[in-house]
Amino acid sequence: MASVESNDLFPVRTINFLGRDVPTLGQNEFGPCALLGVVNALLLRGTLKISSDHGALTLQDVLARLADRLLESNQADNPDLRAALDGAVTRLPTLAEGLDVNVKFNGGFEFTSDLAIFDLLDVRLVHGWRVDGENDAATAEALGSRSYNECIQEVVQLRTDELEGAAKARAELVATFLERTKTQLTYAGLAEIHATLRENEVGVLYRNLHFATVFKREGVLYALVTDIGYRQQRNVVWERLDDVGGDTDFCDATFKPAAPASSEDPDHLLALQLARDDEAARERAAAPLPTAAATEGPPAGL
Numbered sequence: 001m002a003s004v005e006s007n008d009l010f011p012v013r014t015i016n017f018l019g020r021d022v023p024t025l026g027q028n029e030f031g032p033c034a035l036l037g038v039v040n041a042l043l044l045r046g047t048l049k050i051s052s053d054h055g056a057l058t059l060q061d062v063l064a065r066l067a068d069r070l071l072e073s074n075q076a077d078n079p080d081l082r083a084a085l086d087g088a089v090t091r092l093p094t095l096a097e098g099l100d101v102n103v104k105f106n107g108g109f110e111f112t113s114d115l116a117i118f119d120l121l122d123v124r125l126v127h128g129w130r131v132d133g134e135n136d137a138a139t140a141e142a143l144g145s146r147s148y149n150e151c152i153q154e155v156v157q158l159r160t161d162e163l164e165g166a167a168k169a170r171a172e173l174v175a176t177f178l179e180r181t182k183t184q185l186t187y188a189g190l191a192e193i194h195a196t197l198r199e200n201e202v203g204v205l206y207r208n209l210h211f212a213t214v215f216k217r218e219g220v221l222y223a224l225v226t227d228i229g230y231r232q233q234r235n236v237v238w239e240r241l242d243d244v245g246g247d248t249d250f251c252d253a254t255f256k257p258a259a260p261a262s263s264e265d266p267d268h269l270l271a272l273q274l275a276r277d278d279e280a281a282r283e284r285a286a287a288p289l290p291t292a293a294a295t296e297g298p299p300a301g302l
Contacts, residue, residue, distance in 0.1 A: 009056040016253040023052045026226045035095035037204040037211035044202045088117045103127045105143040124203040128189025142173040184208045185244045
């Protein structure tokens with residue numbers, strides 16, 4: 001993870017969103033960090049504004065605007081709320097550096113002071129790493145309400161032959177699930193996100209150390225494209241989220257399919273390659289286990 005410097009720049013890209021021209025932030029060396037996901041969600045909702053004239057914003061500027069938004073949207077004399085706000089403002093730089101995020105396999109996340117920032121900004125954070133309890137009740141029971149950190153500790157014990165009997169059998173089910181869902185997105189998880197987000201709601205999706213701004217439109221989930229390689233591809237605005245293996249389609253500002261424009265420009269091709277290499281490196285680092293396996297297939301009707 002790159003170290004945070006106050007003069008680090010986030011490029012500004014203006015898109016059309018439901019008839020409005022909305023400046024959004026693109027990735028820099030921090031990649032798809034939580035700061036990017038939160039700020040773009042607020043920009044799309046219209047609760048945070050920046051000028052389209054900006055070519056880029058410094059990290060210091062982005063954090064200052066976000067701190068102002070925190071204070072404006074949580075005005076109260078409650079001392080507990082004031083303490084929470086003070087802590088959230090202090091912790092804002094972690095949105096760029098990296099958050100302590102621990103998913104729970106029955107939904108939601110283990111609460112931390114960092115995640116309180118999402119609550120105070122009224123931005124819903126979701127994940128789609130869920131087991132299909134109807135078709136795999138044994139794995140659902142093995143995972144229970146535990147978090148990823150709890151489960152991975154059990155898998156380590158399994159790998160070092162510290163378990164036996166029922167505990168070993170449970171750990172084997174957990175290990176198999178983690179191996180076959182390395183993308184950290186399942187069709188059961190997609191269904192849960194659909195059920196959680198309201199129509200036309202903007203939120204943030206956590207997946208494999210990535211934070212993507214997502215939008216639900218006419219029953220379809222879309223992720224805002226912020227990759228450096230697509231910065232000049234004005235027709236590519238959204239990525240449709242309907243496949244857990246990454247075989248998804250790009251869409252334009254009107255949510256219609258849009259293929260990236262071909263380009264022989266060396267700088268553009270280099271940017272695309274760097275984005276792919278960075279993506280692959282983050283996914284390798286986030287993989288829960290070294291053994292690869294097939295991802296889940298979609299249930300009928302999704």
